[in-house]
Amino acid sequence: MAAATVKRASPKGGAGGTGKLAPSGQPPTVAPRAAVGTMPPVGTNEPEAPIKAEAVGLRFSYGAHEVLKGISMPFRQHRITALIGPSGCGKSTFLRCFNRIHDLYSGIRYGGELRLYPDNIDLLGRGINPILLRLRINMVFQKPNPFPKSVFENVAFGPRLLGVKRKDELAHEVETALRSSALWEEVKDRLHEPALRLSGGQQQRLCIARSLAARPEIILLDEPTSALDPIATGRIEDLMLELRERITMIIVTHNLQQAARISDATAFMYLGELVEHGETSTIFMNPTKQLTQQYVTGSFG
Amino acid sequence: MSANLERLIRGRQWLDAGFAVLGAAMVVLCLGTLGILIADLVRDAAPHLRPEFLNSFPSRRPEDAGIKSALVGTLLVCLVTAVVALPLGVAAGVYLEEYARKNRLTAAIEVNIANLAGVPSIVWGLMALGLLVYKLHMGRSILTAGLTLSFLVLPVIIVATRESVRAIPQVLREGSYALGATRWQTVSRVVIPSSMGGILTGSILAMSRAVGETAPLITIGALSYIAFLPPAPITSAPPFVSFEWLESAFTVLPIQLFNWVSRPDPRFIENAAATGVVLVGMTLSMNAVAIVLRYRLRKKYTT
Numbered sequence: 001m002a003a004a005t006v007k008r009a010s011p012k013g014g015a016g017g018t019g020k021l022a023p024s025g026q027p028p029t030v031a032p033r034a035a036v037g038t039m040p041p042v043g044t045n046e047p048e049a050p051i052k053a054e055a056v057g058l059r060f061s062y063g064a065h066e067v068l069k070g071i072s073m074p075f076r077q078h079r080i081t082a083l084i085g086p087s088g089c090g091k092s093t094f095l096r097c098f099n100r101i102h103d104l105y106s107g108i109r110y111g112g113e114l115r116l117y118p119d120n121i122d123l124l125g126r127g128i129n130p131i132l133l134r135l136r137i138n139m140v141f142q143k144p145n146p147f148p149k150s151v152f153e154n155v156a157f158g159p160r161l162l163g164v165k166r167k168d169e170l171a172h173e174v175e176t177a178l179r180s181s182a183l184w185e186e187v188k189d190r191l192h193e194p195a196l197r198l199s200g201g202q203q204q205r206l207c208i209a210r211s212l213a214a215r216p217e218i219i220l221l222d223e224p225t226s227a228l229d230p231i232a233t234g235r236i237e238d239l240m241l242e243l244r245e246r247i248t249m250i251i252v253t254h255n256l257q258q259a260a261r262i263s264d265a266t267a268f269m270y271l272g273e274l275v276e277h278g279e280t281s282t283i284f285m286n287p288t289k290q291l292t293q294q295y296v297t298g299s300f301g
Numbered sequence: 302m303s304a305n306l307e308r309l310i311r312g313r314q315w316l317d318a319g320f321a322v323l324g325a326a327m328v329v330l331c332l333g334t335l336g337i338l339i340a341d342l343v344r345d346a347a348p349h350l351r352p353e354f355l356n357s358f359p360s361r362r363p364e365d366a367g368i369k370s371a372l373v374g375t376l377l378v379c380l381v382t383a384v385v386a387l388p389l390g391v392a393a394g395v396y397l398e399e400y401a402r403k404n405r406l407t408a409a410i411e412v413n414i415a416n417l418a419g420v421p422s423i424v425w426g427l428m429a430l431g432l433l434v435y436k437l438h439m440g441r442s443i444l445t446a447g448l449t450l451s452f453l454v455l456p457v458i459i460v461a462t463r464e465s466v467r468a469i470p471q472v473l474r475e476g477s478y479a480l481g482a483t484r485w486q487t488v489s490r491v492v493i494p495s496s497m498g499g500i501l502t503g504s505i506l507a508m509s510r511a512v513g514e515t516a517p518l519i520t521i522g523a524l525s526y527i528a529f530l531p532p533a534p535i536t537s538a539p540p541f542v543s544f545e546w547l548e549s550a551f552t553v554l555p556i557q558l559f560n561w562v563s564r565p566d567p568r569f570i571e572n573a574a575a576t577g578v579v580l581v582g583m584t585l586s587m588n589a590v591a592i593v594l595r596y597r598l599r600k601k602y603t604t
Contacts, residue, residue, distance in 0.1 A: 101479055106402070135481035145472040148495045157490070158480050207476070214480050 051117055052077040052218065052248045053098065059111030060093055060102070067093045069272040070112065075218075075265075077117075080240060080249045082263035082280065084256060086300070090272040091252045095220050098123065098250065099137040100130040135162065138216035142223040144203035146195035146210070151187050154195045154206055158214025177213035181205045182239055201232025208239060212247075219243070221251040225258065237262050256296060260284050268292045339581065345574035354575055358528040359557065363568040368576055370527040371557035374443070375512060375583075377531060377546060378553055381447020382511055386454050387504055391493075393455075394462025394500075399488050411463075418456035425452045426517030434521055441522035443531060444547040449517050454507040461503020465496035498598035505591035509584040515555040526560070527552045554580050 053075040060068040067090045075081050083091040093102075100123065102108045114123040116137075123133060138158075146154050152174055156164075159173040174191070178184040183205045187198070195206055204224060211219055221240075225233040240249060240262055253259050259266050260280060267277035268291075276283065276292045287293050294300055343350075348364075357367025397414075401407045429449035433439045439448075469492055477487040493500075531549035554576055561573040 131481055131483055134479055139479035141472055145476040147491050161481050
């Protein structure tokens with residue numbers, strides 16, 4: 001498995017004046033769908049983007065407790081898919097299956113399949129090395145969790161794992177990732193300060209930069225803004241909409257407005273089952289199931 | 302009703318103030334006693350507190366007797382202890398916390414390591430005498446003494462390591478694993494650096510305890526009169542390093558101190574007091590290093 005098949009970050013602002021940051025010898029693997037900076041309105045994209053991942057009858061249990069009870073749905077490439085539902089519905093558990101972070105704990109069991117495309121492999125299969133998988137599918141957590149190292153070392157963590165050793169190469173990777181996460185201007189003079197000295201919102205963008213620097217194909221975001229104020233939240237959302245050009249994202253959120261603002265597709269889960277999934281506009285405006293209707297209009301949850 | 306309430310609250314506030322006074326009195330009592338003891342020690346030691354004391358061998362004449370061999374012995378024994386116990390203890394603590402499964406066996410091991418930290422030091426001395434001196438024929442050497450003190454501090458270092466490793470938030474580990482790090486990469490790049498402050502503090506405190514240990518070293522047969530230094534670790538001929546000093550006989554500060562206290566000539570009490578001052582100075586400065594290190598590391602990694 002190639003760990004870095006994702007196209008290099010091209011900074012906001014387009015092609016002009018960014019020669020230093022331009023991809024070196026790597027042809028862009030994704031055709032530009034829209035000009036940078038002009039996001040297509042959410043939810044109105046052509047739905048026929050290729051499928052990047054697909055859950056097929058996915059089950060998951062902790063000991064005797066079955067948390068996911070057979071979930072099937074596709075995730076389209078370069079789209080943001082939101083997982084919504086009341087607390088305890090299993091949406092975080094679902095998210096954490098994608099990079100098999102559950103494997104760190106004992107007493108867990110997967111069932112069904114979680115297929116990754118274009119490789120067409122089952123992520124839960126026996127032949128899959130979870131370490132390799134996590135190099136391709138990264139995760140951003142609810143609480144910003146920068147390592148107690150410098151800003152630079154945090155972002156360089158992923159490239160180092162990928163085997164980058166040369167100083168100038170590392171510096172380049174770090175700068176690219178920090179620019180992509182709109183943090184460069186704020187931290188370029190503080191690269192060697194402890195990351196924990198940044199504000200909460202900056203820390204979370206740093207965690208996204210750390211994730212980006214590892215060049216993942218999919219980023220999983222587990223309520224990434226629930227610990228942040230509205231301004232910091234807005235920055236993260238803008239960032240996600242920008243990254244959507246080249247990275248597939250799955251976000252768990254408690255915040256329905258956030259799902260409506262940024263996601264292309266939405267899946268509503270309840271008590272470990274997938275109630276309904278589809279285009280975000282459909283789920284919010286015209287859901288098929290009454291339960292979905294009740295949840296998105298705030299009747300419960 | 303409200304007058305009643307007022308009286309009730311006034312009573313509680315008296316109790317509050319009373320406890321503050323009692324607590325302050327206790328602090329003064331403890332620190333005062335310590336201060337008087339140290340002042341007394343320094344007063345007794347005064348005639349000997351000069352460089353020659355550190356740089357002379359023990360002697361029959363109290364005014365000439367110094368602690369050169371004991372000081373060197375203490376430093377070398379500590380070096381052996383640190384070199385043996387630190388890597389072993391940190392590795393064991395990290396293994397138990399990060400690698401070992403959590404089951405009954407590891408729970409039993411955990412309890413027993415905590416118990417080992419409470420075993421009287423003379424029992425370790427007995428074990429070392431039987432195992433190292435009689436069975437393994439390592440002699441009454443600096444190596445034997447260093448290993449003996451390693452046994453003593455190893456449980457303390459393991460417990461300190463485990464506690465500071467356990468204090469690392471799980472989200473940090475998950476963050477590392479989620480980027481595709483292996484367990485060793487997570488341990489070596491995230492867990493150990495983050496818990497370094499706690500590990501070092503615990504280890505230095507354990508070492509400062511080892512510096513003052515007497516009983517186990519007497520048990521393995523440390524001598525109390527040594528008028529020579531161990532062979533130098535650096536030699537003029539290739540390969541320029543020598544480990545002969547490990548096999549040398551030795552004495553350490555607390556044993557020298559004990560020896561002088563037990564002499565009939567009362568003038569040796571002054572030598573003992575001066576040794577006590579040096580010993581207290583050594584442990585206090587090690588504790589100070591621990592505090593500074595902890596502060597520095599905390600500052601480096603956090604705010």
